[in-house]
Amino acid sequence: MIGKRMRHIGRYHEIAVSLLRHGFGMIVDELGFSSFLSLPPRWRAEQGKKEGKTVGERLRLVLEELGPTFVKLGQIASTRPDLIPAPIISELEKLQDQVPPFPFADVRRRVETELGGSLETLFRSFDETPLAAASLGQVHRAVLPSGQAVAVKVQRPHIAARVETDLEILQDLAVLAERRLDWAATYQLSEIVDELARSLRQELDYTVEARHAERFAQQFADDSSVYVPKVFWDYTTKTVLTMEYVEGMKLGELERLKANGHSLKTIAERLAEATFKQMFEHGFFHGDPHPGNVFVLDDGTLSFIDFGLMGRLRPHVKHHLSSLIIALMRQNTDGVLGAIYGLGIVPDGVDEGKLRDDLDELREKYYGVPLGEISLGEAVEDLLSVAFR
Structure with missing residues (x-):
């Protein structure tokens, strides 16, 4: 050492x-x-x-x-x-x-080495300017010989x-x-x-992200409100990921969404339904669903991108989380207390009487709130802040 x-x-x-x-x-x-x-x-x-x-x-x-x-x-x-x-x-x-984008010469070198051919033979076109640059890699728009538009994520050199x-x-x-x-x-x-x-x-192995995307797509195979871009495996390696390019508006572009006739209420309901389906039905969920990683397509369908960071819930965690949400909605302090003990988020030596009083105060926040309007992340954060007071 x-x-x-x-x-x-x-x-x-x-x-x-x-x-x-x-x-x-x-x-x-x-x-x-x-x-x-x-x-x-x-x-x-x-x-x-x-x-x-x-x-x-x-x-x-x-x-x-x-x-x-x-x-x-x-x-x-x-x-x-x-x-x-x-x-x-x-x-x-x-x-x-x-972080600034890295030079296109490095992009070319990485893609050609990984995919075994020149950009000109692999793609009909390949934009030199990236769509986005991040700490681990950057994304370029390209077109396959078939005419299919794709987003190509390329890992940074030496990262x-x-x-x-x-x-x-x-x-x-x-x-x-x-x-x-x-x-x-x-x-x-x-x-x-x-x-x-x-x-x-x-996250440094893009084949893992590709498998995440396909598993996520399977979860929503029968749900027309969510679309997951297709993975192109012939153009994917550990450091190059090629997926279908989707046209849409980012979830955070609220004014643009309204101007194009989208109902923000409907979008919020669909996002909540998708979140609860991920968490409680499948136990496999998108770990980074910020507004830049969710697009709204022309017909209102939600399209998720960036599957590098995913979360998993074991069955007993799913059980206690669902019990927690139901108890919050019903203002059942005993139920909330049982759920957070089951989740193991109560520190040793806590004053249970004070904890119960704090939970009584917190439950008012969620009384009467429809299930679709409850933010699971915010609810857990609220409970953690109470437990660790």
Whole structure:
């Protein structure tokens, strides 16, 4: 482990300095890195950095500063209210991939190497300007020889090696933190980091995303309100993913949707129905359904894209979540209490009397709300914030 730290000492230094800069110097000191990395006194780096900023805000700034691996891990963590406290999730949800596109020469090299031919023979056309660029890859519109329009996701050069280095460092830091910090041991930090790392490693394999898309499509095979773009396997590898290109309006383009005659109420109902079907019928759900990843087609059909991050619910979790929603709607505090104990989101030593009082207060928020209008994520966040008060 010492050898690994010395090999990546520059990156350890960058991480420690960023933590210092944003008010986490005590953690750096307690991990023993101030002396190991010959860092300046903590108070100089921390001066004034905590004022007016919450822990979540400062953590978000650290992740943004440290680059793609950390931003992506933060985005994955923001979808896990079962692992991360609600106030921190609200900040992590603000994380965005703010990265420039990589050169088209690298795109060409990757696609031609992976697919075994020149762009000119593989595609009728291939747009040089990407539709979108993110931390792990970017997407280009292209047309197959058949005339089929497709979206081609191409992985960034060398990103897998950089991500792996960062993940090794984070897993090392998590184990070290559990030995030295009580809170890290209590929350089993290394297990959280390991789970997030597994998700990120999966996102680097585009064949996994392709299989996710096909499984998701099967779930909605008999539902005309949801459409999933087709995967083109002959044009897909671990670092190149080719899927059908869909024309539509992004879910977040509210004014444009209204101007084109779409009912926002109908769209919201369809999205809620699709969400509940994913969660409670199949237990396999889209892990990143932000407005940029859901399109509304001309006929009002919803089309999901980007299946790199998916979630799964085990049967007992589905059972307790459904019980939770029903109990909230019925204002049944005992039912809510039983469900959250079943989900394992009540910390040890909680004052059950106070918890019950807080739940009585929370249930008023959901009284009389139709099932289709309940945000499952928000409900779980509300309950977590109550449980950890």
